[in-house]
Every structure is written in C-alpha cells, then in structure tokens.
Amino acid sequence: MSLLQYHSELITKVAAVRDKAAFAELFDFFAPRLKGYLMQQGADAHTAEEIAQDVMVTLWRKADLFDPAKASASTWLYRIARNRRIDKLRRQKSAELDPEDPSLHPSEEPDVAVEMDARVREERVREAMTSLPSEQADVVRLAFFKGLSHSEIAGEIGLPLGTVKSRIRLAFARLRQVLEADSAIDVD
Structure with a gap:
C-alpha cells in the first residue's frame, strides 16, 4: 500500500469511527509539513502553527467530506491550509485602518x-x-x-x-x- 493510500485510509477511519490513533498519526505526519509549507508561503511561525492546527481540527471535524477519488489526503489538507491562510490575510487587511483616511477624522464644524x-x-x-x-x-x-x-x-x-x-x-x-x-x- 502506498503512502497516499495509507493516508486516505486513515482519514476514512477518522470519518467512520473517530479513530483517535488514526488522527494522531495523521497529525504527526501532516502538522509539521503544513507549518513548513505555510512558512514558505510567507506566514510567520506562530501564524503557520495556528493555521496548521486549524487545518488538523478541520480534518477531525470534516473527515467525512474527504473524497479520495477527487484528491489525495495531502492535496486536500494543503488546499485547506492555503485557503485558511488566504482568509486570514484578507481579515488582516480589512482590519487594518489607515490613520490618514479622511472618514476617520472628525469633520470640521460648519461655518x-x-x-x-x-x-x-x-x-x-x-x-x-x-x-x-x-x-x-x-x-x-x-x-x-x-x-x-x-x-x-x-x-x-x-x-x-x-x-x-x-x-x-x-x-x-x-x-x-x-x-x-x-x-x-x-x-x-
């Protein structure tokens, strides 16, 4: 059995019976790799760790959505990680305020x-x-x-x-x- 098939089988166990041992094995294998991938994409270590853990929680909660016919386990998890990073960047950009934005300054009293x-x-x-x-x-x-x-x-x-x-x-x-x-x- 190839590593791809093995990971797919582990996700199937997590989906079917919430197999903690299968999840632990997936976590040990993928969490550090996802963190490294996210850091290569420009995330700092803390953010990369946070997103990687979030991806693994998603695996635990939504393992039943995984379809090995559509993608490998690694492709599925890396796509989730990529999307979470993009979402986080969008939230950060929308949360940043420009102090020079005229709408943030009180309007002058009308004459x-x-x-x-x-x-x-x-x-x-x-x-x-x-x-x-x-x-x-x-x-x-x-x-x-x-x-x-x-x-x-x-x-x-x-x-x-x-x-x-x-x-x-x-x-x-x-x-x-x-x-x-x-x-x-x-x-x-």
Whole structure:
C-alpha cells in the first residue's frame, strides 16, 4: 500500500469511527509539513502553527467530506491550509485602518455664516423660480433637481433639443435679473 493510500485510509477511519490513533498519526505526519509549507508561503511561525492546527481540527471535524477519488489526503489538507491562510490575510487587511483616511477624522464644524448664506441663497432661488413661466421652470427643475441631460429632458417632455436649451437659457437670464435685483435691494 502506498503512502497516499495509507493516508486516505486513515482519514476514512477518522470519518467512520473517530479513530483517535488514526488522527494522531495523521497529525504527526501532516502538522509539521503544513507549518513548513505555510512558512514558505510567507506566514510567520506562530501564524503557520495556528493555521496548521486549524487545518488538523478541520480534518477531525470534516473527515467525512474527504473524497479520495477527487484528491489525495495531502492535496486536500494543503488546499485547506492555503485557503485558511488566504482568509486570514484578507481579515488582516480589512482590519487594518489607515490613520490618514479622511472618514476617520472628525469633520470640521460648519461655518455658521456660510450655512446662513447658503440658506438665504437657496430661498432667493426658490422665490426667483416662482417668477419663471411654467415651461421654463419645468426644464430647470428637470435639469437641476432631477439631474437630467438636455437630451433626456427633450425626450421626456417631447420638445426639440434646441427648444429645451433655449428655455434653460431664457430661464437663467430671468433668474439672474431677479437675483441681481434682490441683491441690489439688500445692499441698499
């Protein structure tokens, strides 16, 4: 009997009757080899030992999943070890935080004056929008509140693209006049 067949037979015993002697023999043979393999792959001694033990625990718990027709015992165990190492690396990378990440820094306190100016400006624009003819106000709402392109607006309301662009241009001219007149009143 070859060593490959012998190891497969030992795993079958572990799966069938939880044979501790068979498991001990597998552990003695594979644990140091798995540790060495993991260290060759770049794991430090402690991590390699931890993963190797985890693989052997997996062998004990899931020996019934081993199929000698699909892989040898060593191939199966080394694949488990490789996958565990990859999982561990992924967890470590996701756990590491970049101290320079802007999302980890508190945001600056908003400037009250800037917020007030923005609110006043927003209110003025809303009031100025009421002075627009409805067909101009509609295209401005579609372009700037819904974020549609000029072509999408033309398709949605069934107008030629040139008409949509003209209405937006006329609406801006009208809004500029109203807002400039408001700011002239505020300055006086």
